[in-house]
Amino acid sequence: MKLDLELAAERVAPGKTVAGRVHVVEGGDSRELTLTLTFYEHTRDFAIPAAQTSAVVHQGTVTRGDAYEFSFALPDDAVPSVETKNGKLYWELELRSDEPGVDTHVRRELPVG
Amino acid sequence: MKLGAARPLPSSADFPHLPPGHAPGPQSLRNRQGLPVLWWFVGLVGLAMFVAGVLVAGHIRRQFPWRDEAIGGTIFASFGLLCLVVAYMQYRRFRPARLRTRFGGVALAVDRDEATRGEAVTATVTHGAVEDLEVGLVCDERFDLIARAQTKAGPVSVRETNQAAAYEDWKPVDAAVGEQVFTFEIPRDAPCSYEGDCLSYGWRVTARQVRRLRTDPRSDRPIWVRP
Numbered sequence: 001m002k003l004d005l006e007l008a009a010e011r012v013a014p015g016k017t018v019a020g021r022v023h024v025v026e027g028g029d030s031r032e033l034t035l036t037l038t039f040y041e042h043t044r045d046f047a048i049p050a051a052q053t054s055a056v057v058h059q060g061t062v063t064r065g066d067a068y069e070f071s072f073a074l075p076d077d078a079v080p081s082v083e084t085k086n087g088k089l090y091w092e093l094e095l096r097s098d099e100p101g102v103d104t105h106v107r108r109e110l111p112v113g
Numbered sequence: 114m115k116l117g118a119a120r121p122l123p124s125s126a127d128f129p130h131l132p133p134g135h136a137p138g139p140q141s142l143r144n145r146q147g148l149p150v151l152w153w154f155v156g157l158v159g160l161a162m163f164v165a166g167v168l169v170a171g172h173i174r175r176q177f178p179w180r181d182e183a184i185g186g187t188i189f190a191s192f193g194l195l196c197l198v199v200a201y202m203q204y205r206r207f208r209p210a211r212l213r214t215r216f217g218g219v220a221l222a223v224d225r226d227e228a229t230r231g232e233a234v235t236a237t238v239t240h241g242a243v244e245d246l247e248v249g250l251v252c253d254e255r256f257d258l259i260a261r262a263q264t265k266a267g268p269v270s271v272r273e274t275n276q277a278a279a280y281e282d283w284k285p286v287d288a289a290v291g292e293q294v295f296t297f298e299i300p301r302d303a304p305c306s307y308e309g310d311c312l313s314y315g316w317r318v319t320a321r322q323v324r325r326l327r328t329d330p331r332s333d334r335p336i337w338v339r340p
Contacts, residue, residue, distance in 0.1 A: 014340060045259040046311035080340050082304040084279040086256040087312040089304070113340070 001028035001062070001104045005095055011111040014078035018110060019071040022095060027063040031098040032056055037072050037110070039079065042088040062097070080113030130253065130315040131308075132226040132335045138308025140255060144274050152203040159196025166190025210330035212243075212320060219243055221320040223334040230338060231301040236318045239292045245323045249283035250297035250316070252304055252338075257311040279304055279314060286320070305340045314338075 002025035012018050022033060039051040057068045081090045091112045097104040127145050128137045137145075170186025172179050212219045224235040238248050253276055260271045280303050284295050297318070304314040316338045321331040 041309045041312040043256040043258060043311050046257050048310045050309060077340075079307055080305060082302075082314075084254050084304060084314075086275070086277055086279075087254055089307065089309075089312065 001030065001097055001099065002026035003033075003062075003095055003097060003104060003106050005093060005106055005108045007093075007108070007110070011113065012074055014074055014080065014112065015076040017071050017073050018093070019069070022057055022068045022070065024062045024064055024066040027061070027066070028097075028104075029099060030062050030104075031059070033058040033062065033068065034096045034098065035070050035072075036094045036096070038092050038094065040088075040090055040092060042090065043086060057095075074112065078112055081109075081111050082113075129333065130317065130335050132337050134226075135306075135337055136308070138313055139310040140257065140274060140313050141308055144255075149204050149208070152200045155196050156200030156204070159193045159198075159200055162193025163190050163197060164193070166193055205328055210328045212322060212330045212332040219246065219320050219322075219332060221248070221318065221332045221334055223318045223336060225336065227337045227339060228299055230299050230303060230305060230340060233296050233298045234318060234336060236295045236297065236320075236334070237292065238286055238295065238320055240286065241291070242288055243286075243322060244288050246286040246288065246320060247283045247323060248286055248295050248318070248320050249281055250299070251278055251282075251319055252280040253277070253315050253317070254279040254304070255313045255315070299338055303338070306336075306338045 004023040004025050005020060006023060007018070007020040009019075018037065022035070033056065034054055035057050036052060036054040038049045041048045041050050053072060055070065055072065057070045058066075078091075079089055082088070083090070091110040093108045093110050095106040128141055131137060131141070166186045166189035168186070170183050170190060172182050176182075177185075212221075218241065220239040222237045222239075224237075228234050234250060236248055236250075238246070240246060255274055255276045257272055257274050260273045262269050262271070280300065282297055284297075286293055299316075306316055307314045315335065317333045317335045319331050319333050321329040323329055
């Protein structure tokens with residue numbers, strides 16, 4: 001199975017909506033497609049999810065050419081993405097397909113600010 | 114305390130990097146500043162060792178040959194001095210040297226506790242002819258790393274918090290002028306204040322006296338920078 005994440009905007013401001021589409025490039029047997037938006041704190045030795053929200057975007061088998069829309073509301077006080085010499089605060093979208101065997105994952109960083 | 118009741122914010126003395134009204138994050142709570150009792154103890158023991166070593170080296174007791182007492186006393190005093198230096202350096206990590214604020218010292222005032230990125234912060238410095246004084250706007254990043262060491266029992270990993278300046282803008286203070294006003298703009302792309310688990314950002318306006326080969330005494334005013 002092969003999936004792709006398309007975002008309506010490359011950068012999202014706090015309080016706005018993260019919207020986009022999941023494109024099915026190669027279909028397959030999936031129980032559920034779950035999209036998770038996570039805020040990470042990252043240093044050389046640590047990557048800690050500080051906030052997280054999830055939503056199911058589709059249930060059942062997916063076929064090539066299908067597209068599923070999604071949207072998340074970012075909180076007004078969402079911390080903007082930033083990278084400094086020794087650390088990074090960033091948001092990431094992760095799409096997970098729950099499948100028999102190894103699940104398919106697609107990750108994409110979402111610039112916020 | 115009832116469940117759900119509001120808890121008082123921790124003392125600002127424990128978290129000097131936070132302006133009033135802002136709660137510390139998990140990382141700040143882990144690294145809460147207490148009394149550096151251990152380093153006071155090491156320093157006192159080191160001082161006692163140094164004094165005892167000097168007295169022995171000075172051949173006051175006259176129990177052993179002069180040369181033996183001189184060598185033994187010098188070694189003992191040297192270890193005492195080493196303990197003193199280590200204790201002082203560790204103490205200064207907890208408590209940076211402060212600028213004198215009275216009797217011709219330095220007073221630092223900031224026009225606000227909170228600001229948004231892109232806004233300006235005004236600092237007023239009043240001083241009595243203090244040389245090599247600077248005022249700056251600084252963003253400190255505190256980041257956790259794993260420190261690894263090899264011991265007899267095997268490899269040991271310890272989580273430790275380090276600090277570095279993520280942003281700093283310093284301006285010299287004219288020694289001849291008693292009161293001066295400085296304006297600093299917070300860059301729009303700089304980190305905002307954040308209290309996290311393994312990474313935090315804190316902002317301060319600081320007056321420091323630059324000294325060669327010694328720690329710079331400083332006076333801090335923490336500010337909270339909003340997105």
